[in-house]
Amino acid sequence: MGFFMKPNFKIAVIVFTILLLGCQYRFLDDTRLLVKGDVENHEGNPIPDAEIKVYTQRGSGYFLYPAPSYEKFCLGSDFSDTNGDFSVISLYDQDEDFAIEIYKNDQYTSYYYTNNTEDYIPDDFTINLGTVTLHPKATFNFKIERTSGLGNELHYAFEYTSDYCLEVYDKAVLNNQQSQCYKNEIFSRVLNDDYPNESSGVNTLLGSSIVFIYSINGQPEEQQIIAVNSVNQEFNFTY
Known part of the structure; x- marks a missing residue:
């Protein structure tokens, strides 16, 4: 039985190695990122309960269009409060496809932030998006x-x-x-x-x-x- 398992085992090791090499997330040890700001509508009123997600991804497709890649990985998420303010603590990954998404529901527009963080660390590990406006x-x-x-x-x-x-x-x-x-x-x-x-x-x-x-x-x-x-x-x- 062990003799017949060896080829399959070798194939599994090769596949695992390929996947590992193609998906090397470079998380910084004991490091967290703060993403903050506030969300409002076109009239300047706060939008509560908007979801803020921090992503990294590996994939050949463009992150936002025509559809998010199935390989994207969520580093952290939270919701805006009753005043529209948000403060998300997430992992930090140095990658060319680092992104932040703000989504309320299908009645509002969404906001997308992208950056290449391969050789970039934000000051004080903080990204301040300021005021983000979502429109109906x-x-x-x-x-x-x-x-x-x-x-x-x-x-x-x-x-x-x-x-x-x-x-x-x-x-x-x-x-x-x-x-x-x-x-x-x-x-x-x-x-x-x-x-x-x-x-x-x-x-x-x-x-x-x-x-x-x-x-x-x-x-x-x-x-x-x-x-x-x-x-x-x-x-x-x-x-």
């Missing part, structure tokens, strides 16, 4: 239909505010070029005989405005300002 989210659904018959063409675009907020830091300095926090985005298409109708949607912020820009058959552009005042807003347009 909305989905803007639109339907565009051609009713004018063959040969008519529509160029259109929606300018809107993204509901995504990622702040990328290089050590203690915010990297504005890589960060993406509530950016202005554009969704544009051309509708014609090949594709006359459109039904789609974008995620944005409740209370924001969307600019609808369109041109029919090469005519001068026209604009329409749309106030987003519903969490599931519908917009219909015919040409």
Whole structure:
């Protein structure tokens, strides 16, 4: 029996060694990190019970988009208090994919912080996020239909505010070029005989405005300002 177990045992040792080499968490001995700040909504009111999680990860995929990697590892977590304040004590891992996530629920935006901590230790082992604002989210659904018959063409675009907020830091300095926090985005298409109708949607912020820009058959552009005042807003347009 022992003779037949040896090949399997060798394979198990090799697999374990590969996994170990690919997943070396460099926790600092007897070291804890303090992550602090406060959470508020778009009106400046505190948001209690928002969950703050500190992560590290190993993986080939990008941490936040299109989905969190299954290899991420939670170093610590806690919730904001009734005043929106939070103070999380966590482990500290020196890794290129160190992250902090603040999440309330699906009705609010989330906040993401990332940093490469391979050769970075925060002053006093403290990361102060300051005031983090979470906004109520909305989905803007639109339907565009051609009713004018063959040969008519529509160029259109929606300018809107993204509901995504990622702040990328290089050590203690915010990297504005890589960060993406509530950016202005554009969704544009051309509708014609090949594709006359459109039904789609974008995620944005409740209370924001969307600019609808369109041109029919090469005519001068026209604009329409749309106030987003519903969490599931519908917009219909015919040409």
